Amino acid sequence: MAENDIQNSKTEDLDTIDTQTTTSDEQNESENTPEVSKSQDIQKIAKDTTQVVAKGVSSAFESATTAVAEGFQATKEVHNAAKETNSAKQELKQMQEHLAQDKQDLEHRDYVQSSFDQIIAEQEKIFAETAQVMSDQSTQVDLLTVKKNQLIQKLEQQKVDDEAKIKPYKEVAATAKGRLDDISKTISEAQRGVKNAEAQLKEVTEKRDAAVASANKALENSQARQLSLREELAGLKTDPAANHDAIVRIEEDLKSELARAEQAQKQVEELQNSFQSSLEMAQTHYWTQGKSLESSESSIDAARKDYEQKQQEYDAVVAEANARQRILSKDIEGLEEKIKTAKELFNEAADKHDEAQSVIDDAKEIHATPEITEQLRKSVNEQVININTKQLTLKELITGEKILRETTRGQRIGFIIVVLGMIAILASFVWLIFNW
Secondary structure: OHHHHHHHHHHHHHHHHHHHHHHHHHHHHHHOOOHHHHHHHHHHHHHHHHHHHHHHHHHHHHHHHHHHHHHHHHHHHHHHHHHHHHHHHHHHHHHHHHHHHHHHHHHHHHHHHHOHHHHHHHHHHHHHHHHHHHHHHHHHHHHHHHHHHHHHHHHHHHHHHHHHHHHHHHHHHHHHHHHHHHHHHHHHHHHHHHHHHHHHHHHHHHHHHHHHHHHHHHHHHHHHHHHHHHHHHHHHHOOOOOOHHHHHHHHHHHHHHHHHHHHHHHHHHHHHHHHHHHHHHHHHHHHHHHHHHHHHHHHHHHHHHHHHHHHHHHHHHHHHHHHHHHHHHHHHHHHHHHHHHHHHHHHHHHHHHHHHHHHHHHHHHHHHOHHHHHHHHHHHHHHHHHHHHHHHHHHHHHHHHHHHHHHOHHHHHHHHHHHHHHHHHHHHHHHHHHHO
16 A cells, blocks of 8 residues: 555646756747756756655655564564463373372372282281392301302412322423523534534544645656656766766756655655644544533433323422312302302392382372372372363464464564565675675
């Protein structure tokens, strides 16, 4: 309706403007006034047009403001109605939960009141039975604990006795092992000694052979020179034209060579004699080390066999001791399991015992206070009435909210459209500012 008023107002204003414009044009054409008169007419027309437009905009703004206010109020009323409805639902839910609990309590009190003697008899029977179970299991735990402690002491003593029995076998096995290790060490040392003696013998032999070979080489060279000198001397003596001095010189050379040969032969004999002692010592050392190695190797088999026998005896004694201790340990574990079972039975009986006592106390309290039961019954009846009333109120609120939503639908939609339009205009204005 506001939009129609704005459109009618705009139409009337435009008609007025058209009429004024037509009149002005006719006057201009008929009278043909000067330029000053025309300018005044144009200013007057612009002023009138501005007033008309301003009036239209003002009217449209007032209509939009009214629509926004009405839409906002309608939205607020719907929100308040929904809030009130939800609050009523929550209150009803709490009332129903409270009623359900009170009904359960009332049913329990009525049952106890009507079956009091039966409840007391049943729970006292359970109370007595569980008390007996607790007593029996407590006694059982004490007896089993005593047996367990006795077995623990027996196990500790068994360990001491077994250790005393094992000790001699352990020492004998250790001694046999030490003897075997000593022989093995001796064999290793003897092997190294044989190897060193063999190397020493080889070194002395090689030195002797090298020295003798060198001396023999010198002797052979001397003998070869002697043969050459003799042949040369024989040739000179058979030559009548030979120089006597040459013969004398060769004879002197031959004598000198004979002397060197004699010296070389003597050196060969001396070398053999000098190395003979070292060679014999090296051979003796090598033989001694070999005998020592043979002796050690012959005794290690017996030592190993003795050690293996002693170790087997020790292992057998240890195995017997471990078997005895395992039996005692298993017996202790069995008693611990029985103690655990007895404690569990005791705890189960204790829980039932406490529960029976709690039921008895509750039954006696309910039986002794019938007035509380009646007060609770009265409260339950009142709550039923209040809940029925609350349900009717909630139904009315739901209906009222539904009607309010239907009757204000147009106003709320208009309000939303206007708000969205204003947001769009504001966004466009901001965009123009930053992008102009």
